[in-house]
Amino acid sequence: MTKLKQRLLAILAAVALIFGIGAYVAFSASAATVTATGQITGYQGLCLDDRSASTADANPIQVYTCNGTTAQQWSVESDGTLQVLGKCLDVTGAGTANGTLVQLYTCNGTGAQQWQPQSNGELVNSNSGKCLDDTGYGGSGTQAQIWACADTSNQQWTLPTSSGGGTGNGNAPNFGSNVYIFNTSMSTSTIQSDINNVWNQQQSNQFGTQRYEFMFEPGTYNVSVPVGFYTEVVGLGQNPSQTVITGGGIYTNAAWSNGNATTNFWRDVENITSDPSSGSTEWAVSQADPMRRVQIDGNMVLDDDTSGNTSSNWSSGGFISDSVVTGQVNSGTQQQYMFRNDQFGSYTGSNWNMVFVGSTGVPGTSFPSPPDTNVGTTPTVDEKPYVYIDSSGNWDVFVPSTRTNSQGTSWSNGNTPGTSLPISDFYIATPSDTASTINAALASGKDLLFTPGVYQINGTINVNNPDTVVLGLGLATLVSNGGNTILSTADVNGIRIAGLLFDAGTTNSSTLVQIGPSGSSASHATDPTVLSDVFARIGGATVGKATQTLVVNSNNVIGDDLWLWRADHGNNGTVGWTTNTAANGLVVNGTNVTMYGLAVEHYQAVQVQWNGNGGSDYFYQSEMPYDPPNQSSWMDGSSDGYPSINVASSVSSFKGYGLGVYCYFSTNSSVQSANAITAPNTSGVQFNDMVTVSLGGTGTIDHVINGVGGTANSSSTVQYLTSYN
Numbered sequence: 001m002t003k004l005k006q007r008l009l010a011i012l013a014a015v016a017l018i019f020g021i022g023a024y025v026a027f028s029a030s031a032a033t034v035t036a037t038g039q040i041t042g043y044q045g046l047c048l049d050d051r052s053a054s055t056a057d058a059n060p061i062q063v064y065t066c067n068g069t070t071a072q073q074w075s076v077e078s079d080g081t082l083q084v085l086g087k088c089l090d091v092t093g094a095g096t097a098n099g100t101l102v103q104l105y106t107c108n109g110t111g112a113q114q115w116q117p118q119s120n121g122e123l124v125n126s127n128s129g130k131c132l133d134d135t136g137y138g139g140s141g142t143q144a145q146i147w148a149c150a151d152t153s154n155q156q157w158t159l160p161t162s163s164g165g166g167t168g169n170g171n172a173p174n175f176g177s178n179v180y181i182f183n184t185s186m187s188t189s190t191i192q193s194d195i196n197n198v199w200n201q202q203q204s205n206q207f208g209t210q211r212y213e214f215m216f217e218p219g220t221y222n223v224s225v226p227v228g229f230y231t232e233v234v235g236l237g238q239n240p241s242q243t244v245i246t247g248g249g250i251y252t253n254a255a256w257s258n259g260n261a262t263t264n265f266w267r268d269v270e271n272i273t274s275d276p277s278s279g280s281t282e283w284a285v286s287q288a289d290p291m292r293r294v295q296i297d298g299n300m301v302l303d304d305d306t307s308g309n310t311s312s313n314w315s316s317g318g319f320i321s322d323s324v325v326t327g328q329v330n331s332g333t334q335q336q337y338m339f340r341n342d343q344f345g346s347y348t349g350s351n352w353n354m355v356f357v358g359s360t361g362v363p364g365t366s367f368p369s370p371p372d373t374n375v376g377t378t379p380t381v382d383e384k385p386y387v388y389i390d391s392s393g394n395w396d397v398f399v400p401s402t403r404t405n406s407q408g409t410s411w412s413n414g415n416t417p418g419t420s421l422p423i424s425d426f427y428i429a430t431p432s433d434t435a436s437t438i439n440a441a442l443a444s445g446k447d448l449l450f451t452p453g454v455y456q457i458n459g460t461i462n463v464n465n466p467d468t469v470v471l472g473l474g475l476a477t478l479v480s481n482g483g484n485t486i487l488s489t490a491d492v493n494g495i496r497i498a499g500l501l502f503d504a505g506t507t508n509s510s511t512l513v514q515i516g517p518s519g520s521s522a523s524h525a526t527d528p529t530v531l532s533d534v535f536a537r538i539g540g541a542t543v544g545k546a547t548q549t550l551v552v553n554s555n556n557v558i559g560d561d562l563w564l565w566r567a568d569h570g571n572n573g574t575v576g577w578t579t580n581t582a583a584n585g586l587v588v589n590g591t592n593v594t595m596y597g598l599a600v601e602h603y604q605a606v607q608v609q610w611n612g613n614g615g616s617d618y619f620y621q622s623e624m625p626y627d628p629p630n631q632s633s634w635m636d637g638s639s640d641g642y643p644s645i646n647v648a649s650s651v652s653s654f655k656g657y658g659l660g661v662y663c664y665f666s667t668n669s670s671v672q673s674a675n676a677i678t679a680p681n682t683s684g685v686q687f688n689d690m691v692t693v694s695l696g697g698t699g700t701i702d703h704v705i706n707g708v709g710g711t712a713n714s715s716s717t718v719q720y721l722t723s724y725n
Contacts (some may be wrong), residue, residue, distance in 0.1 A: 036160040038434040039066055040162060041173050046063040057087075074089075094506055132155065206265070211453050212232070214232070218242040243271070252289075266475050285315065287599050319561040368720035400416045463490070464493055479503040515553060521583065551587045591614045596618045606646045609623075611650070626666045704721040
């Protein structure tokens, strides 16, 4: 397996070119030149520090809270030394044994002062062949040592990458070896090699445990960036125009599946411009594949048009928001899609359910022929938080402000309005963290950033402080280990949860994620909680069980691209009617809850139970469970089957736009559902543009809503209904 990398961005480039990464060579100190200056960060974002800023020989070198003082301003020298206050990082007594401490010492050109950066973030001492090590994962004030290299987080360091000029100035935390940070001073071949290595592993790795993040510092890169499973590609500018990918651009295809993109899940592209030399971008995806804050120069096609398969190159759903396509968007075989606050040159194509909200250059409402739904403005939304490097070279997380009645992108007139948070505000979680360590950080007032990986959560993560940001990189995946709720919030303002995949564990969770405690009643209209790119999975990767997946008790919550999935396929032994059990995908109890791009699939009872007043949903995509063994196993009281959505009889106001419900009863094709949707028959509850489909004519949906609408079955597979109430 290719070793995971966090590139050190042109540090010691001359050394690498001449000797190759990992060559342990002593160099003449007289030939040294400074290649970069700034902080060296390690485990949990602590800085390598010259204790008390002393210049005395043998002064301890420790890890310490980053503070920007001269004791933490290291120069990376071309001779392989790391220097602070004019002296070198040195292994005490030129020792080679595990546990030998490091110190400050007069530079002398020996191997004890030579440090070779590795592609996974390690710093190897030339004399000993061992790694710079944060002793025992110690806290602030712990003296560093050398230890046998083990590719562990306490041996991974981020060096400064430049002496200034708008790139990162060295205050980046250690995001771990799964995060690649690219800079324009790196060779194109090195960047392309890293990208290709990840793509070759992730192209078809649908249920694997590997997670990756590509971060491109501002600049232009002549590379090709194919995006595979569990891979996130982001630019690190304030807006997408500052980071540009030319060459082959950014794309994904379904060649691994003979052009069929219906299972191209779990990947992400954000805050970047793709300007491919071909003039066309292929983005062949289905659920859980957001594209946000992206500019595509030229045309874009949303299915696989390169594999050569023209008979079953299907694609099934996607989400693009806050993005620009200068040319034409062609939906191709896409069955349904959600576009929010986008700006297109033009648009063509349709199938069953295409929804446009707050977008320009898109079709008007013409449902069902073609089945396009257009809502002119987006009522209220907060764009997803993102990591970036500011004009001073500082690493921050930007939190966009709430937008109301908006059209087009948040950055069309310059930088997105909002608030910038320093990266030091965030607890940087790794898969070795427990619920206890994470909760301690949250309780102390920290925001939370999950580095790429799979986390076994042995408790509940409690987000109790208002305006807390919880952000995942590289499709970070949180697994319930013991039947607990993975994440729960208090009934407070402005929590942002983004970029996370929640996985049910083998012990049943009554609720997987809960937003607000039961009985929540406060208004959060001016500062809502927002869920952006939040995905959940019951089965597929492992056996999973959860009675209810996402329960929203707080008011005014916004969901922006959610896919809640009881798996219909997966690793061997992880899927079956009595194996990955789950009753409900989404339960909404709060008032004035808004969903954009909601997909909920294969649950065994009502998939979405909406109990709160004032709710609205813009785009809905759902497949009923594939695997009821017979009709008697899947009954809603005396009614055949369950509706996909049930709006409670107590609800007096609700609006839905562009809703598609499909069936494919593969285990027993005689199974049927009486209604795709059930809801109160009152003027305040309104549904617009609905479609039901019997996929391949396998199974029956008798009616679209409340006994109204035609029957979707083998005789007539697609049924449309333009409005109800």
